[in-house]
Amino acid sequence: MYTINEFxxxxxxxxxxxxxxxxxxxSAVKLKGKASIAVSxxxxxxxxxxxxxNMDLPWKQITVTLADERWVDITDDASNTKLVHENLLQNKALDANFFHIKQGDELTVEVLSDxxxxxxTTVLPFDVLILGMGEDGHTASLFPCSNEIHSALSRDAAPLLKVVPQTAPHERITFSYAYLAQSQNTFLHICGDSKKEVLEKALADSDTTQMPIRAFLHHESLATQVYWAE
Known part of the structure; x- marks a missing residue:
């Protein structure tokens, strides 16, 4: 299920x-003493x-993580970790915790297991999930072009998976659909006319392997809030 909010x-x-x-x-901190948010x-x-x-929040009780990450050095301009540290973990949010999903040099079976x-024990299930969407309908690093797409969309998948997209650079690590979908609150944040066209295409069919974002938009009980502006 989905609701579209236009601005x-x-x-x-x-x-x-x-x-x-x-x-x-x-609200999550008041209820549980902690909260988690996964961003893109x-x-x-x-x-x-x-x-x-810049919001006055109980940041020391909030853990921020990424829905997915490119397996690059955190100083690389392609690093989502760098993006989050430079833009979100600033100002009042300097006190927030950050759960790194890119750890070490190689994405081995042992690293994934750890x-x-x-x-x-740290971030799951998410209280908030902020998704993006690519022109091919991928979200997080659930790429339709990858050999891992079926396992990544499986409800039996592990929380974190290695993904190697065929049409985008870099090896990736991503939370699987099964665990992303457990978020208490899910938002799809998109902007521009081209992304609205992709959204309309995603809403017109239900084949999730062609456009993985459909798994969130057409889920029978997951209420995805779409936030769009031109």
């Missing part, structure tokens, strides 16, 4: 999303990251 500008979208996410995180990379969320970083164990 007149990206600034208004960023503020609305910030207010909604802040309220959820505060790209240029689209930068304004949201900055706005959220990360899966740590994720289960």
């Amino acid at each position: 007149e500008s990206r600034a208004k979208l960023d503020q609305a999303l910030t207010d909604q996410v802040a309220e959820i995180l505060v 990379g790209g240029s689209t969320p930068k304004g949201f990251f900055t706005a959220l970083s 990360l899966n164990l740590a994720a289960g």
Whole structure:
């Protein structure tokens, strides 16, 4: 299931999303003593990251992580970890915790095993999940072009998986659909006319292996909130 929320500008979208996410995180901390949020990379969320970083939240009880990451050095411009540290873990959010899903030089079976164990005790299930969407309908690093797409979409998958896309650079690590879908609150944050066209294509069919974002939009009980601005 999905709900589409359209905004007149990206600034208004960023503020609305910030207010909604802040309220959820505060409520989670009050209820459980902690909260977790998984975010995505790209240029689209930068304004949201900055706005959220300036919110007066119980950041010491909040853990931030990534829905997926390229297996590159965290100083590389392609690193989502670098993006989050430069744009979200700033200002008042300097006190937040960060769960690294890119650890070490090689993405080995042993590294994955350790990360899966740590994720289960640290961030899962997410209180908030912010997804993006590519022109091919991929989300996180659930790529339709990858050999791992069926296992990544399986409800029996481990929390974190290695993915090697055929049409995009870099080896990836990603949370699987099964664990992304367990988030208490899921948002799809997209901007621009081209992404709206991709969204409309995704809504017109249900084949998740062709467009993995459909797994969230057409889920029978997962309520995905789509936030879009031109």
